[in-house]
Amino acid sequence: MSFDDPALLAEFVTESREHLADVEGQLLEIEANGANIDVDLVNKVFRAIHSIKGAAGFMGLVRVNELAHALENVLGKMRTEELTPNSQIVDVMLKGADALSGLINDIENSNTVDVSAHITLLNEIFEGEVSTSPAKSLNAAQAAQEIDSQGAKQAVAIPPVPAQKNARVDDHAEFKEATVSQRAPATPQVESSIRVQVGVLDRLMNLAGELVLGRNQLLQTVNNADGNSLQAVAARLDQVTSELQEAIMQTRMQPIGNVFSKFPRVVRDLSAKLGKQCNVVMEGGEVEVDKTIIEAIGDPLTHMVRNSVDHGIEMPEKRMASQKEPTGTVTLRAYHQAGKVRIDICDDGGGIDTNRLKDKAVSKEIISAERAAQMSDRDAVWLIFHPGFSTAEKISDVSGRGVGMDVVRTNIEKIGGSVDIESTLGKGTSVQITLPLTLAIIPSMLIRSCNRRFAIPQVNIVELVRVRASEASQRISKVKGARVLRLRGSLLPLVDLDQALNFANQSSESIGARQIVVVESGQFRYGLIVDEIDDSEEIVVKPLGRHLKTCSCLAGATILGDGHVAPILDVSGIAAKTDLRSHEQENEKDNYHDDASLSSERQSLLMFTNAPGEQFAVPMSLISRIERIRTEQIDTVGGQELLQYRGTSLPLLTIEAHVQAQPRPEMDNVHVVVFQIHGREVGLIAAELNDIREVAAEIDGNTFREPGIAGSIVVDDKTIRIVDLYELAFSAHPKWFAEKPIVTANEESPFQILLAEDSSFFRKQAKDYLATEGFEIVEAEDGAQAWELLKSGEHAIDLVITDIEMPRMNGFELTKKIKSDPHTCYLPVIALTSLASDEDQVRGVDAGVDDYQIKMDRERVMSAVGRLLNPKKTGRNVSHFKPEVLEGCLS
Numbered sequence: 001m002s003f004d005d006p007a008l009l010a011e012f013v014t015e016s017r018e019h020l021a022d023v024e025g026q027l028l029e030i031e032a033n034g035a036n037i038d039v040d041l042v043n044k045v046f047r048a049i050h051s052i053k054g055a056a057g058f059m060g061l062v063r064v065n066e067l068a069h070a071l072e073n074v075l076g077k078m079r080t081e082e083l084t085p086n087s088q089i090v091d092v093m094l095k096g097a098d099a100l101s102g103l104i105n106d107i108e109n110s111n112t113v114d115v116s117a118h119i120t121l122l123n124e125i126f127e128g129e130v131s132t133s134p135a136k137s138l139n140a141a142q143a144a145q146e147i148d149s150q151g152a153k154q155a156v157a158i159p160p161v162p163a164q165k166n167a168r169v170d171d172h173a174e175f176k177e178a179t180v181s182q183r184a185p186a187t188p189q190v191e192s193s194i195r196v197q198v199g200v201l202d203r204l205m206n207l208a209g210e211l212v213l214g215r216n217q218l219l220q221t222v223n224n225a226d227g228n229s230l231q232a233v234a235a236r237l238d239q240v241t242s243e244l245q246e247a248i249m250q251t252r253m254q255p256i257g258n259v260f261s262k263f264p265r266v267v268r269d270l271s272a273k274l275g276k277q278c279n280v281v282m283e284g285g286e287v288e289v290d291k292t293i294i295e296a297i298g299d300p301l302t303h304m305v306r307n308s309v310d311h312g313i314e315m316p317e318k319r320m321a322s323q324k325e326p327t328g329t330v331t332l333r334a335y336h337q338a339g340k341v342r343i344d345i346c347d348d349g350g351g352i353d354t355n356r357l358k359d360k361a362v363s364k365e366i367i368s369a370e371r372a373a374q375m376s377d378r379d380a381v382w383l384i385f386h387p388g389f390s391t392a393e394k395i396s397d398v399s400g401r402g403v404g405m406d407v408v409r410t411n412i413e414k415i416g417g418s419v420d421i422e423s424t425l426g427k428g429t430s431v432q433i434t435l436p437l438t439l440a441i442i443p444s445m446l447i448r449s450c451n452r453r454f455a456i457p458q459v460n461i462v463e464l465v466r467v468r469a470s471e472a473s474q475r476i477s478k479v480k481g482a483r484v485l486r487l488r489g490s491l492l493p494l495v496d497l498d499q500a501l502n503f504a505n506q507s508s509e510s511i512g513a514r515q516i517v518v519v520e521s522g523q524f525r526y527g528l529i530v531d532e533i534d535d536s537e538e539i540v541v542k543p544l545g546r547h548l549k550t551c552s553c554l555a556g557a558t559i560l561g562d563g564h565v566a567p568i569l570d571v572s573g574i575a576a577k578t579d580l581r582s583h584e585q586e587n588e589k590d591n592y593h594d595d596a597s598l599s600s601e602r603q604s605l606l607m608f609t610n611a612p613g614e615q616f617a618v619p620m621s622l623i624s625r626i627e628r629i630r631t632e633q634i635d636t637v638g639g640q641e642l643l644q645y646r647g648t649s650l651p652l653l654t655i656e657a658h659v660q661a662q663p664r665p666e667m668d669n670v671h672v673v674v675f676q677i678h679g680r681e682v683g684l685i686a687a688e689l690n691d692i693r694e695v696a697a698e699i700d701g702n703t704f705r706e707p708g709i710a711g712s713i714v715v716d717d718k719t720i721r722i723v724d725l726y727e728l729a730f731s732a733h734p735k736w737f738a739e740k741p742i743v744t745a746n747e748e749s750p751f752q753i754l755l756a757e758d759s760s761f762f763r764k765q766a767k768d769y770l771a772t773e774g775f776e777i778v779e780a781e782d783g784a785q786a787w788e789l790l791k792s793g794e795h796a797i798d799l800v801i802t803d804i805e806m807p808r809m810n811g812f813e814l815t816k817k818i819k820s821d822p823h824t825c826y827l828p829v830i831a832l833t834s835l836a837s838d839e840d841q842v843r844g845v846d847a848g849v850d851d852y853q854i855k856m857d858r859e860r861v862m863s864a865v866g867r868l869l870n871p872k873k874t875g876r877n878v879s880h881f882k883p884e885v886l887e888g889c890l891s
Contacts, residue, residue, distance in 0.1 A: 009107065012055050016104045019048035021261075023097050028264050030078070031090040039079055046075040052100070060111075064103050067115050070122035071096050077126060087272075092121045094265065200250055207244040214240055235644065249438055254294050256334045256343070257285025263305050267330060270309045277327040278313050284334035289341050290438035296415045297343075297435065300408040304345045304431050305330060307405070312349030312429050322426065324348070340459060341437060346430040352423040354380035361386070381423050385409050413572045416442070416459060416555070418521050444539045444558075446566065447517065448532040450503040453566045455539050455558055456528075460519045460571040463692050464533060467514040476514070485516060485527050492518065493526040495578050497569075501553055521572040528574070535628050537561075541568065552577055604694045605713075606673065607720060608686035610655045611662035615720045617713070618673055620692060621854040622725055624681065627672045643672065643683060650674070651733070652683045655723070658731045659708040677729045677859065678736050684725065701761040707731055710856070711761055726858045751869055752776045752795055756786035756802040756814060757832070762855050766801065766832070769858050770865070783809030787817055790824055799869055800829045801861075804844075812847040819848035828868035832861070 026045050030038070053068035074093060077083040096118045103110040214237045221229045260282045271278040313319075313328035320326050333344040358372040361383050367375075387406040409419045416436045423429040436442065436459050444455040465487065467475050475486045476494070484491040494516070497503075516527040539558035548554060548567075555570035605617040606626075634652065635642045641652040652672065656663045664670070664687040672683040693715065699722060701711040708731055710724040730737050753775050757763035767777045778795050780786035783806050790797060800818060804811040811831050818824045828850045844852055851864040 009059065012059060013104055013107055016052050016055070017101075019052055020097065020101050020104070023048055024094065024265050025261055027090055027093055027097065028268060030085050031087060034086070035084050037078060037081055037084070039081070042075055042079040046072065046079055049075060049100075052104075061103075061107065063110050063113055063115055064100065064107075066119055067096060067100050067103065067122075070119045070126070071100070073126040074122055083125070083128075089125055092118075092125060096122055200247060203247050204244070204251075207240060207247055210240045211237075211244060239644065245441060249290070249441070252291045252438070253288040254291050255285055256287050256289055256294065256341070257282070258294060259298050259301060260285050260332055260334070262302075263330075263332060266302060266305055267309055270306060271313070274310065275315065276309065276313050277316050278309055279327055279329050281329055281331040283332070287334040287336065287341060289435060293341075293415060293435055293438070296411065297417075297433070300411050300433075301332075301343070301345070303405075303408055305332070308345060308347040308349065308429070312347035312351075314350050318350075322350075337434070341435045343433040343435065344430055345433075346428060348428040351425040351427055351429055352381055352384070353425060354423075357381070357383045378422075381421055384421070385419075413521060416457060418572075441538055441540055443536060444568070445517070445536050446534040446560075447497075447515075447528075447530040448534060449497040449501070449530050451531075452503075453534065453560070453564065454497075455537075455566050455568045456517060456519065456571070457555075457568065458536065460521055462518040462520050462525065464689075465516040465518060465527065466691055467516060469513050472514060487518070487527075494529055495526055495574060496529045497574075498531075500574050500578055519571045521575060526575060528569075539566075539568070603699075604692065605720075605722070606686075606692050607690040607715070608671070608673075609688045609690060610664050611687065612665070614661055615690065615718060616655060616661075616686075617720045617722050618675075618684070618725065619722070619854070619856045622675050622857055624674045624676055626689070627674060627683070628669060629672055630669055631667055641685075650681055650683050652685055653728055653732050654685050658728055659706055659721075675725050677726065680736065682725075682729055684723070684728070699759075699761040701764060710765065724856075750774055750776050751798045752778060753865070754778045754780060754786055754789060754795070754797045754800045756780040756783055756800065756806065756811070758782050758803060758806045762803070762832070766855070766861070769862070773862065775865075782806040783811060783814035786814055790818065790827075797827060799865065800827050801865075802829060802831055803855075804831055804833045811849075812844065815844070815847040815849050830861070830864050830868065 023045055026041055030041060030045070033041075049068050049071045053065055053072055056064035056068060071093065074083065074089070078085060083089070099115050099118050103113060103115070106113075214233060217233045218230075218237065221233050263282070264280045267278050267280045308330045309328075313330070314322070314324075316326035319328065329348050331344070331346040333346070335342055354375075354377045357380050358367075358375060361367045362369050362372050366383065366386055372380075384405045385408075412419050412433055412435070418434045420432045420434075421429065422432075436457075443458045445458055445461055447454055447456060465485070467485070476483060477486070478484070479491060483494040483496075485494050486492075515530050515533050517530060517533070518525065518527050520526075537560075539560075541556045542558060544551070544554060544557055544567075552573035553570055554567045555573070556568045557565050558568060560566050604620040606620055606623060607615060607617045609615050629643060633643060635644065641654065643650040643652055650672070654664070655661045664685070667687060671686045671689050673686050674681055674683050676682070695713060695715055699711040699713050704712040704719075704721050708724055708728040710722045710727075712719050712721050714720070753770060755763060755766055755770070755777050757766065757779075758781055763779060763781075767779065770777055778789060778797065780789055783802065785808075786800070786802065787809065789795065790800075800814075802811040802814055806814075815829050815831070818827055818829060829848065830851045830853055831844050831849045832853055832855045850868060853861045853864050855861075
C-alpha cells in the first residue's frame with residue numbers, strides 16, 4: 001500500500017467503521033420495504049458508501065475503492081427507482097458490505113485481497129442481469145462465497161469486525177475452527193476506542209481540577225497538623241472522587257443496541273437457511289451498560305437468538321396447523337430492574353417439551369429414571385444447561401453438538417450475571433438474563449469468616465438474617481444430612497463459609513447467634529453462614545494471582561481502605577462446589593407456621609430498635625436501600641439533619657422527633673433506611689437493625705395509632721410499632737406536599753371507588769387516604785360482596801381497588817368477572833397486595849388487572865389511581881362509553 005500516513009489511515013478506519021455500523025440494518029429495512037422504496041433511507045446508505053469510496057481513492061486503497069464503487073452503483077440505481085430491491089439483490093449487497101468491512105478491518109493488507117467475485121455480482125445487478133435471472137444471482141452469490149474461502153488460503157484472510165459491529169455472525173465451533181485455520185496473522189490495527197460526548201470530557205476536566213485543589217488543601221492541612229480542617233478536606237475529596245468515578249464510568253457506558261443491531265441479519269440468514277419465516281422485535285436498545293459487559297454478552301446472546309430460531313420457531317406449515325401466524329417472532333427486550341440490566345429473549349415458538357428432555361437426559365445417563373419421574377417441568381427445563389446436552393436429532397452446522405447453553409450460562413455468570421428460563425409447550429420460550437451495570441467498581445458487603453475479611457457483591461445479596469441463639473434449634477435443622485434454614489415457610493439450604501473455603505474441618509455448630517447472608521445467582525438461592533457482617537463498601541475489582549485462579553469460590557480481590565486485601569466471593573462458584581440444586585429445595589410450611597398464619601396474608605417487615613425496649617418496623621416493599629454510616633457523618637443545618645451522600649444532601653428523619661418515642665442512645669454507627677417520597681430520597685435513622693421477617697399481616701390499627709405510626713403488631717411476644725413513612729415525611733416537610741395533588745377530584749361529582757379488602761386495618765388505611773383526596777369510597781369485605789355491589793348498579797363505580805387474598809372470592813376471581821361482563825368490563829382494576837410475587841403478577845395480568853401496587857405504598861397507589869382515572873380516557877359509567885368500546889368488552 002502506497003499511503004504512508006498512519007494517523008490519517010487510522011482516522012479513515014475509524015470513520016469507515018462508523019459509516020458501516022448502520023448499513024446492515026438499513027439494507028435489511030430496504031429489503032423489507034420491497035417495491036415501496038424509501039428513497040431517503042437509500043440515500044443514507046449511498047452517502048455512507050460514497051464517503052468510504054472517496055477517501056479510499058485518495059489514499060490508494062484500490063480494493064476498498066472498487067468494491068465501494070460497485071455498491072454505490074447499485075444504490076444509485078435504487079434511489080432513482082430504476083431498480084427494485086428483492087431478497088436476492090439485498091443478499092448480494094449484504095455480502096459485499098461484509099467484504100468491505102473485512103477490507104477496512106485489515107486495511108494494511110486490503111489491496112492484496114481478491115474481491116472480484118463480489119464486484120462481478122454487483123455489476124451484474126447494476127447492468128440488470130439479476131432482475132431477469134434471480135436464480136443465477138443466487139448461484140453466483142454462493143460461488144462468490146466459495147471463492148472468498150478459497151482465496152483466503154492464498155491471500156491474507158479478512159479478520160472479523162469487533163463484536164459490537166460485526167455483521168457476520170456464526171458462533172459454531174466448526175465454523176470458528178475453519179476460519180482460524182485459514183486466517184493469517186493480521187497486522188495490529190487501531191486500538192479499541194469509544195466516542196465520548198464533549199460535555200462528559202468537560203465535566204472530567206472540571207473534576208480533575210477540583211481533585212488537584214483538594215490535594216493541595218490536604219497537603220497543606222497535613223503540614224499544619226490541623227485536625228479539624230483535615231476532616232473537611234477528607235469529606236471534600238470523598239465527594240469529588242465519587243463524582244469523578246461516576247463521570248469516568250459514564251464514558252464507558254454504551255447502548256445495548258450496539259449488540260442488538262446485528263440480530264436482524266442473524267435471524268434473516270438463519271431462517272432462510274432453515275426454510276422458516278421469522279421477524280425480530282427489539283426494545284430498549286437505548287439501555288446503557290459498561291463496555292466490558294457489551295463485549296462479553298455478544299456471543300451468548302447470539303447463541304440464544306440462534307436457538308430461538310432453530311429450536312423454538314416452528315416451520316410455517318406447522319405453525320399454521322397450530323392456529324398460529326406462519327411468521328414467528330423473536331423479541332429482544334432490555335430494561336433496568338432493581339439496579340441491574342435485564343435482557344429477555346422471547347420467542348412464540350413451540351416451547352420446550354419437558355418429557356422429551358427427561359427422556360434424553362435419562363438416555364445420556366445425566367439423571368436417573370427415578371429422578372426424572374420426580375422432576376417438575378420447571379426443573380426439567382434447566383436440563384438444557386447441563387454440559388453436552390442437546391435434543392437435536394442430528395448434528396448440523398446449526399445445532400446438535402451439545403456445546404451451547406452450559407457455556408452461555410457459564411459466561412454470563414463469570415461477569416456477575418444470571419440466566420433463567422421459562423417455557424410453555426406450544427406457546428414459546430423466554431430466557432431472562434440479569435447483568436450488572438459495570439464490572440469495574442461494584443457495591444459490596446464486607447463480611448468476616450475465620451478472622452478473614454471477604455466481599456460479597458450486593459447484586460447477589462437477597463437479604464441478611466440473624467438467627468438468635470434461642471431460635472437456632474427451631475429455625476435451623478437438617479434434611480437428608482444437609483443443614484437448612486426455615487425462612488418464611490420454605491427450607492433454605494445453608495453453606496458454612498469456613499467449610500466451603502476449607503478453613504475448618506467441620507461446619508460451625510456454635511451456640512451463639514448466627515449471621516446468615518441470603519444470596520442468589522441464577523437458579524441458586526442459599527444462605528451463607530458467616531462470623532460477622534461488617535459494612536457495605538464500593539470496591540475496585542482486581543484479578544486473582546495465578547496461584548488462586550483455580551479457586552472456584554473466588555471471583556477476584558479488592559484492596560480495602562486499610563490496605564488489606566479482601567477476596568471477592570463467587571456466589572455461583574460456591575453453589576457449584578457444594579453441589580446445591582435449587583430445584584431440590586423443599587417446602588415444609590406445616591412445620592414452620594400454624595394453620596392460622598398460613599391462611600392469612602403476610603407482610604415482609606424490616607424490624608429495628610430505636611432505643612432500648614422500643615421496636616419499630618418498616619415494610620420492606622417501601623425501602624430503596626439501607627446504608628450503614630458513622631454518626632459523625634450526619635450534619636445539622638437549620639435544625640434539619642442531613643447526610644452528604646454521593647454528591648447530594650440526603651434529608652434524615654428521626655423517630656423521636658415526630659412520634660412518642662425515647663431518643664436513640666449515643667452510638668458510633670447507625671443505619672439509614674432510604675425511601676422515596678414525591679420523587680425525593682429521604683433517610684430514616686435506625687439505631688440497630690434486628691431482623692427482616694415475613695409475618696402475618698394482622699395489624700392493630702387503633703392502640704398505638706398516631707401521625708407517623710400506622711399501627712402495631714406482636715412478634716415473638718413483643719409489640720412492634722409500624723412506621724408510616726408517608727406521614728412521617730409529611731410531618732417533617734409539609735411544604736413538599738403543598739404541590740398540586742396527583743388526582744384532581746371533581747367536588748360536584750366525585751369519582752367513586754369500590755374498595756374490596758377483607759383486612760379492616762388495610763381497608764381503613766386505604767379508605768382514609770383516598771377520601772382525603774376527595775374520592776367517594778364504597779367498601780366491600782370480600783370479592784363476593786364487591787361483585788354483588790357492582791351487579792346491583794346502586795353506585796356509579798369508576799374504579800375498583802381489590803385485595804388479592806380474600807375469602808369467598810379472591811381478587812383474581814373478582815377481576816375476571818369484572819372484565820368478562822359487558823356492563824363492567826370498562827372498569828379499571830388495581831390489585832393491592834403485601835407481597836407482589838412474579839407469579840401473582842402474571843396471574844393478575846391474565847385475569848385482567850390494570851395495575852399492581854403494594855398496599856402501604858400510598859404515593860404509588862394514588863399515582864396509579866390518577867393515571868387510570870384520567871378523564872380523557874375514562875368515562876363515568878357505561879352510558880358514557882362509545883359503542884365500539886362496549887363491543888371491545890364483549891369481543
